[in-house]
Amino acid sequence: MSDDEVYFSCEDEDETTAVTADSATDGKRKLQHDSDEETAESKRTKSESNIIATPSPNTCLANRILKDRFQLNGFRLEQEGAITRLLDGGSALVVFPTGGGKSLCYQVPAVAFRYQDEQLGRQTRGKSGVTLVISPLIALMRDQVDALHRRGVKAAALNSSMSRDQFLAAQDDLRNGRLDLIYCAPERLNSEGFISSLKDIPGGIRLLAVDEAHCISEWGHSFRPDYLKIARFAKEAAVERVVCLTATATPKVADDIRDAFAIPEEGLFRTTMYRPNLRLLAEANTKATDYVAKLAIHLKKYPGPTIVYVTIQKGAETLAAQLQNLGFNARPYHAGMATPIRAKTQDEFLVSQNMIVVATIAFGMGIDKPDIRSIVHFDMPDSIESYSQQIGRAGRDGKPSVCMFYLATKDFYLRNIFTYGDRPSIRSLRLLMQDICSPARAQLKAGDTFTLSLYTQGQETDIKAVVLGILYAQMELHFGLFRAAGMLYSRYKYMVKKPDIVHSDCSHAASVIIAGSAKASRWTHVALDELADSSGIPRANLVRKIDEWNECDAIELKKEGVQNIFRLERPLPSTPQEIDDIVHQLDVSMHATEKQNLARTKTMLSLITDQRCFSRAIADYFGETSTLAQECGHCTWCETHKQVVLPNEPPQPPDPAKVKKVLDKISIRDDARFLAKVAFGIKSPRMTALKVSQSGVFESMNVCDFLELLEVFTEACERDGGGSIEYVLHRG
Template identity: 35%
Template sequence: MTISAQQLLQSHFGFSHFRDGQQQVVDTIMNGESAAAIFPTGSGKSLCYQLPALVLPHLTLVISPLLALMQDQLEFLASKGISAASIDSMQTKEQSQQVLAGVKAGHIQILMISVERLNNERFRQFLAQVPISLLVVDEAHCISEWGHNFRPDYLKLPKYKAQFNIRQTLLLTATATEKVVVDMGEKFAIGQNNIVLTGFYRPNLNLHVQGLAQADKDLFLAQWLNDKTQLSGIVYVTLQQTTEQVARSLSAQGISASAYHAGMDSEQRQSIQKNFMNGNIRLIVATIAFGMGIDKNDIRFVVHYDLPKSIENYAQEIGRAGRDGNSSECLVLANYDNLNILENFVYADTPEENAISYVINEIIEQAKLNNFQWEVVLNSLSSQSNIRLLSLKTLLVYLELAGLIKPAYSYFAEYKFKLKCSENELINKFDGERQTFIKAILESSDKAKIWYTLNFDRMAVQYPSERSRVITAIEYFDEKGLIELQSKQMTEVYQVNSNPMDLTLLNTDMYSRFEQKERSEIKRIEHLLAFFASSACLSQQLAHYFSDPRLQQPCGHCSVCLGNVTTMPATPALKPLDEFKFEQYTNEINKKLGKQTSITLISRFLCGLTTPIFTKLRVRKLTGFAIFEHYRFNDVRLWVEKNISTN
C-alpha cells in the first residue's frame, strides 16, 4: 500500500497537519513535477523537500548557501531518523569520503552542498555516477539578477540539472518580488500553477521604527529592553566591531548580552549559538552572520540597531521572530548617518570600463591561440584586471549571455599525491591492462622528493587515456588509503564564439549592465529609506512589496498605525570637501598606483573601498585611505576630477 503524505507527516515529523501551502508543494513533487515555494521565513519551506525525500527513489540534492543553514537542517533530520549529510569545507577528508560512500551506497537520502561545490571537477564526476531524483535550490532568489542577493554561480544550476539528468526541481525562498518569482520559474521551466506563494504578512509581528541620533541609540535600546530580559531576542548591527561595542554597553547598563560575528573562531560561534538555542543566552548582538538556519520558535524580538541592507534583508531578519505564532516585536533604530557608507559599498562593485576591456581582450587573444578556447583562474584574473571576484564572476555571466563565451568545463590545474605504499605495491594490486595504466600514471607524473604531480600532457603521449579516467583512478587510490591526494588551482574553461563581434560595442554594453545594476542597488536603498520614513502602514507596504494581496487595509498594530510616524534626526554636517588639501591625501596613492592611477581608483581609495590592486599594494596604511568614508562616493569623485583637471 502506498503511504500518503499525511501519514508521513504524522509518522516521521510528528505533525498532525500541514502549514499553509506545504501540502500543495509536497503533492506536486510527489506527483513527479517541479515546484517553487515562496513562503515567509519560518513557515516550513524545508519540509517541502524533507517529506518527499522519504519516498523518492534516489538522492535529493540540496543547494544551500550557508554552512549554518545546513547544520541546522541536518540536526533536525537526524532527530527525525532521516538519513542526511553534507559535504563542506569544515570536514576532514575522512569525513567527506564517508559521506560520499554513504551517498554512493544509497544509504543517504538527502545530501546538502553549497553551490560552489559544483565547481569542483572531482565532485561533479562523483555526482555523474549517482542517480538523483530531486534538485532543491534553497534561497532560490540568488539565481535572479533582480534578487537582492544575486550569485552568479546559481545561474549554472539549470545546466547542472540537465548534466546530471535530474528530472525535478524545487525552488525555495522567503524574499522574492514578483519580477524575481517570474525569473526563477522561467530559468527552471516551472509552470505558473506549480509556483506556490502563501503571502508575506504575519499578523503576530509588530513592526516599529524609531528615528534616533546615533549617540542616543545605546540608552534608548537599554530602556526598551528593560522589561524583556527574560525573553529571547537578536539585535542586528552592520559591523563586527559594533557587536562588541553594543554588547558591552548593554552589559554596563545591567542587560546581559553576547556578541556574535564572523570574525570569531568557529568553536566560539557554535558555543554562543548553542547557548542561545537552549535559552542559556537570552540576547545576541550580531551581524547578519547570525540567524541563517536558526529555527528557534520563541524569539520575541528582533532589533535593527543599524539600517538593514535592503527591504528583502529586513524581511528575512524579522522573519526569525515569533515563529511560534505568538506576538513579537520588530524594532528599527533609524537615521541616515551611515547612508553614504551603505551606498558606497554598491559603487565599489562596479568595474572600470578599461578593466572590462582588459578581460574581453584577454579572452579574444587566448582564443586565437587555443582553438577558440579560453582557460582562466579567476583569482589571478581578478588581480590582473582589478575587478572584485564576485563582480568578475558576474561579468563572465554577462559575457555568456551576450554570446561571447560558453562554459565548457572546469578542472583543477594541479593534482599532487604522495604514496602510502611503494610503487610496486600499488601496481601489483591490479592486473592486466589496469596494471599497465597505473604504471603509466606513475611514470608520466612529475616527481619531487615525496610528491608526484600528474602530467596530463605526458600521460596523453605515453598511454592515451581520458583525463576523467586518470582522475577516477587516483581518487580511488585516495579513497582506499593508498595515496594522499591534493588538488588545487581551479581552472574554468570556456568555449569562445568564433564569429566576429563588435568588441567596442560589447565593452560598452557590459559597462552599461553594471551601471544599471548599480542604479538598481541604489534604488533598493532608496526604497528602504522611504519605507522606514513613510506615513503609510509598514505591514501593508511590506505585503505589497512582496506581492501579497491579502492585506488590503492597514494592520492596526505597527508604529505608523499606532500614530508614531518616524521623524529622522538631522544628519551630522560634514566638513566641505573643498576645505581639504587634495595633494596631502592623494600623493602617496598616486605614487603607488603609477600608470594605473585613475579618478575612480583615487576616489575609491579616499572612501576606503577595497579593490584587488589595493590589497596587492597594501594601501590601508597610506595617508588618505578611508578619510572620506562618510562622504558620498559621487561627491568625492567630482572633487577628485575637479582637482586633477586644475592641477
C-alpha cells in the same frame, strides 16, 4: 521505525493505482504534466472539485509520511497543496516567510517517491532516484541532514566542512542509490565531474529543490551568479520536477524564477509575510545619539533571546564587547570568525533564554529557534527583503516579539561602501577582458579549455572576488563565451601514512609520481604539470592515482593553488573593437546593478519614514495586499501616527585641500573610481597591494557624497592626462 512502516491511509485504497508516475512500455517513469489543451469543461470540473474534493492518493501519502516519519499531525497553509503538486509530477515555486515550513515541501516528497514506485509494482530497490537540494548554507545542510537521520531518512550533504571519510561515504551512497536526499552548494554544479556523477544516479534526479531561490533573479536582493546555472543544469540532467523555495520574492522576482524553470502560474504557492505577533518599531537617531546606551535601554525593556544585526564584522565585535561591559550576555557572530567559535555561539544561542547575538547577515539562516523575543537592526539592512527575512526569525512560537529599527545617516555611509565598492572601473573591466582574450587564448577553438586563477586575476584587475564571479557568469550565460568546467590545483603535496601501499604500487603513474616528487622535511611535493609533460601520462591519470592513495588512507593529501577551468563555447574575441564592445556591455550591466542597489536603499528608507503602516507597506511590496487591513495596529506608525524623520545631516562637499592631499599621496591617474574609493574608504585589491591604508588619506573624505568625489577625481585625472572617463560615462 522501519522504512516499511509508512503506508497509505486513503478511504479508497484502490485509488492508489492512480498515482502520477504510471507504467510505460519502456519501463521509464512518465509524469503527468499540465496540458496546454485543457478544456473549459475540465477547468470547470477542477473548480467544482474544490467544493466536493476527493483527497488525492498523493495527498494521503504525504499526510501519512508527515505523521509517521516527521511526527506532525497536519500540514500548514499551502504546504499540502505544494507537496501534492510535486507528487503529481508538476514543478512548484514556494514562497513562505521565514519559519513557514519550506523544507517539508521537498523532504516529504523525497521520502514518498519510493512508496509511489512500490505501489506501481516496480522493482526499484536502490533505483528510486534522489532529491537534490541546492542550498548555499552549510549550517542548514548539517542541521537538516542530522534531523533527517533521526527520522530514519537517508540523507547526506556534500560540502567543504566534511571530513574525507564522510565525503567518500556520501559519494558511495549516492552512486549506489542508497540516498533519499543529497544536499550541495550551487557552486558544486561548476564541476563537470560532479554533474556527470549526478546524471548516473540510479533512478535519476526525481526532484530538484532550490533553496534561497530568489538568488536566481538578478532583480533579487542577494543575487548569486552560480544560481543562474541551476536551470541549465536541470534541463541537461533531465530532472523530473523542480521546487524553488524562498522567503522573499516580489512579483517580479517570482516571475523570473518561474520563467527560469518553466513553472506555470498555478505552480506558485505563496503565504503572507504578515505576522500579527510581531511589533515593528523604528526610531531615528542623530550623530550625537549614544547608540549603545539607547540599545541597552531597549534590551532591558525587552529581555529574552535577541539578535542585533549590524553591517560589518568589526562592528559586531565592537558592539558585542560594549554590551558585555554593560552586563549583557552578548556574543559576536560573523563569517570571519573561526568555524568552531561560530558553531559554539550558535549552539549556545539555541538553548539560551537570555543570550544576545550581535551579528552580520551571516547569522540566522536555517536556525530553528522559536523563542527569539527581539530583533534589532542597529544598522540599516540592504533591502526590504533582508529586513523581512530577519524580523521573521522572531516569535516563531507565536508569542509577542519586538523588532526595533534604528535609523541614522551613518547607515548610508555603510550602504554606499557596498553599493559603490562592488562596481569595477572601466580600467578594471578592460584589464579583465584583455587577460581573458590574450593572444594565446585567442588561438583556441570551440571545445578547447583554458585555466586561470580567479584570485590572481582579481588582484591584477582590482576586482573583488564576488563581483568577478558575477562577471564570469555574465560572460558564460549572456555572451556564450565559455562554460565553467571545474577546478584543478597547481600544487599537490602529501605525507605518507602507509608506505607499504605507496611503494608497492607498480603502476606506471605511481612510479612517475614517486620518482618525480621532491621530499621536504614533512611533506612531499609533486609538480603534476611538469610530470605530465615529461612522462607523457595525462595529468588526470596522475591526479587519479594520488586521489586513490588518499582514499585508501595511504597518504595525507593537501591541494593548493586553485585554478579554474573553462571550456570554450566559441572562439574568444580577438579584435580591440570586439573586446571594447563586451567591456561596454559589462559596464552598463554593473551600472544598472549599482542603480538597483541604490533604489533598494531608498525603498528601505521609505518603508520606515512614510506616513503609513509598516506591515501594510511590506505586504504591498511583496504583492499581497488583498487580505491585510490598511493598519496593523502594532507598528510605530499605527501606534503613534507620527512619522519617523531622518535627521537633516546632508553630506559635506569635497574639501579642495583634502582632494589635493589625496592626489599628492596617490600618484595613480588611470582610474578616477579608484581615487574616489580611497577618499571615501572603500577597500579594493589594488589598494591592499599599494598599502594605501597606510597613506593617511584612506577614508579621509567619508562625509562626502561618493558621486561628487568621483566627479572631482575624474576631472583631476583628465587634467593630469590619465584619460579616465568614468564620470563622463555615467553621471546623470
